[in-house]
Amino acid sequence: MLLIRFGFFSEKTGIPVAATLLGLGCFPTDHPNYVGYLGMHGNYGPNVLTNQCDVLIAVGMRFDDRVTGNVTKYAKQARIIHIDIDKAEINKIIKVETFIHADAKEALDALTQLCPVNRFPDWINEFSRLNELEFEKVIRKEFHSGGELRMAEVINRLSQKTDGRAIVVTDVGQHQMVTSRYLKLRDPRTHITSGGAGTMGFALPAAMGACYGVPGKQVLAVIGDGGFQMTVQELGTIMQYKIPVKILVLNNQFLGMVRQWQQLFHGKRYSFTEMDNPDFIKLNEAYGITARRVTKREDLDSALTEFLDSKTSMFLEVLVGREDNVFPMVPAGAGVGDVLLEAPSN
């Protein structure tokens, strides 16, 4: 079990652990040594401190551009040890000091035996300090904004209710990044997303597959309104085979991530990102799927409870703020240390 190996290694060595998008779940998000999620919309602490650490141990990651940002500015000071089962990953993106071509479980076992017991409280506190800064600048507003519902508070509430015990499948876009940021995870392979492929329309069929792959486990598909319409015909399969997948659509009536880029980097010149959606409730009802819509904060809790308690497939649409942005953000071409906590003033 990779989770156990990671736990042993991190607890013995005292080394903090951050996860990439596809690594989420390999380490419990409530573990004291877990310092956050890496990537373009990852947590502030791990992104910034990547460029300050002295040793970086990369396990099964491929140094994707969403994690490294500008590679010429990535972890220049660090001695990098790369563990990967794929030989083709050796020095592909980042020149590493040591490469361990092995199964991650075996490599971590061997490293755990070789490494001395250690603790780095000051180093872990540095992550906490930066993540608290992120909390003040970003997360507090997301959770306590008033006004329109925010994606983050929906996912946070969902996460509190599922407590890391459901399989959550995400599509592509803002909802995907928000889910990755705020979802509590306990086990590997409970967070499923298309990763670098970036395929909108992935979540619904993948969630249906997960229902068959792990029968009896709660499976939730979290999707944006744009992605949902790309594979919406699969509602017919759900109806026909009575697949108990739960569908949560966070509807901002935009292709939100593209709109965010158009706003921040193209002078708010929105081009083909606004969505005129069909009535998703009627659409689901046409397929015999129970459907609810949430427009007010006070209805969210009861709707999520009904959604999760349903024994059959259910659809829940939550109308969220139309022009909310996902932060932190590493702008394209910038280094991970240049991560933004809010929109640039110009």
Next chain:
Amino acid sequence: MKEEFTLEIEADNNFSVLNRIINILNRRRVRIRRMMAHEDDQDFRRGAVVMLLFTTPEMMDRVTDQLEKLIEVDLVRFQPGSSRYFEVSERVSDID
């Protein structure tokens, strides 16, 4: 420092396999100076491609690793210079 390399690949003669091979080179901006692809004389389901590339030794190692990951590809090998390219291409031309 960029130099010439002869790259030889043996693969299943599947539809679009050459496209997938060239994509790997194109994405890494590896310059293809000459190229010849042919099906196997004994078995039309098999094929081979030989290319004359102009790139760095490090890039050759990287593209070789990536090419070996293609499911249709059985063998990838390369050597510096163009002599091997002309040797193979002349042999194949003679057969044709």
